[in-house]
Amino acid sequence: MEEETRRAVAAWPRDVPFALRPRFAEIALDIIMRVVFGLRRGERYRALRSALLEVVENDRMISFALMVPSARRDVGPWKPWSRFRDQIRSADGLIFREIEDRWDDDAIASREDVLSMLILARREDGSALSLEELRDELMTILLAGHETTATALAWTFDRLFAHPDAFARVRSEVRDTGSDAAPFIDAVIHEALRVRPVIPFVVRMLVEPFTLGEYELSAGTTVSPAIHAVHRDPDLYPEPSRFEPNRFMGRRPGSYEWLPFGGGTRRCLGASFALFEMRTIIETVLSNVDVLPASDAPERIRRRAFMLVPATGTRAIVRSVGPIAA
Incomplete structure (x- = not known):
């Protein structure tokens, strides 16, 4: 993660405004x-990366696929949907090639990438994941961990830009080699995800009847906890509109009061990975460059596919503070 971040930051423009979110998306994709x-x-890296980008950046069709049940997606010769399916088939072909080549790799047991671990994984009955199941797992990781992480990073810097004292503390602790900056950075990340959750809601289907207050919900009912409303509950967070990372210093948020990754048994499996990745990227960026806000104007919230993103991508100006080992 550090190596990929240093390499990317070395190529960032200096002393001119640019949007951070697309740059973080590039880092997140390279890490994946x-x-x-x-x-x-x-060559294989470039081909697969390009094919995956065509899929994940087509937010219009991703929204359509998420919102419309599969049984109703037969929309005839609608060119945008046909083109999207072609993009998916192209990406699938390259992913299948990687899986099949990995199956034939005699050294697979010594590899440490997630694909190799998934291939070696076995269910309780001893069976392995199929080619299609492996593809689905890889695409889920990509869709859940690419632009979501980039958006969370962009919102974190947006909130730090708006709160110079917190930003100064993060910068000073990152650059003080005798100090462990992780606890406060972790608190900043948790608070940024509280006030700017990337996903506005989660959806769950009840597998058994459930009582919610005065309501009796039957099995099969779809419920959707409102993440933003929970995060703004003054009983949980006094002065909920205020950005205050110290809320999370020295404590872990409760399972039902902090929901940027959902909750319960269906909580995002990549949550710990994403939080570690965010901390690593923030530390690496601020260890090598100064990141300044490009404008004092507050960042607006815009919907992109299933996410809430900063409308301008969190525009910033970067200045070098020392040599980067890219």
Whole structure:
């Protein structure tokens, strides 16, 4: 994660405004390519990365696929949907090639990428994941951990820009090699995800009857906890509109009061990975460059597919503070 972040930051423009969110998306994708697929550079890396980008950046069709049941997606010769399905087939072909080549790799047991671990994993009955199941797992990791992480990072810097004291503390602790900056950075990340959750709601289907206050809900009912409303509950968070990272210093948020990754048994499996990745990227960026707000104007919230993103991508100006080992 550090290596990919340093390499990306070395190529960022200096002393001119640019949007942070797309740059963080590039870092997150390169981390996924390396950690999940086990690919770093080369022709196969470039082909798969390009194909995956075509899929994940088509937010209009992703929204359609998420909101419309599969049984109702037969929309005839609608070019945008046909083109999206072609993009998915292209990405699938490259993913299947990586899986099949990994099956034939005699050294797979010594590899540390997620794909190799999934191939070696076995269910309780001893069976392995199928080709299609492996593809589905990889695409889920990609969709859940690419732009969501980039958006969370962009919102974190947006909130730090708006709160200079907190930002100064993060910068000073990152650059003080005798100090462990992680606790306060973790608190900043938790608070940023509280006030700016990337996903506005989660959806669950009841598998058995459930009583919610005065309501009796039957099995099969779809319920949708409102993440934003929970995060703004003054009984849980006094002065809920105020950005205050100290809320999370020295304590872990409760399972039913902090929901950026959902909750319960269906909580996002990548939550710990995402939080560690965010901390690593923030520390690496601020260890190498100064990141300044490009404007004093407050960032507006815009919907992109299933996410709430900063409308301008959190525009910033970067200045070098020392050599970067890219």
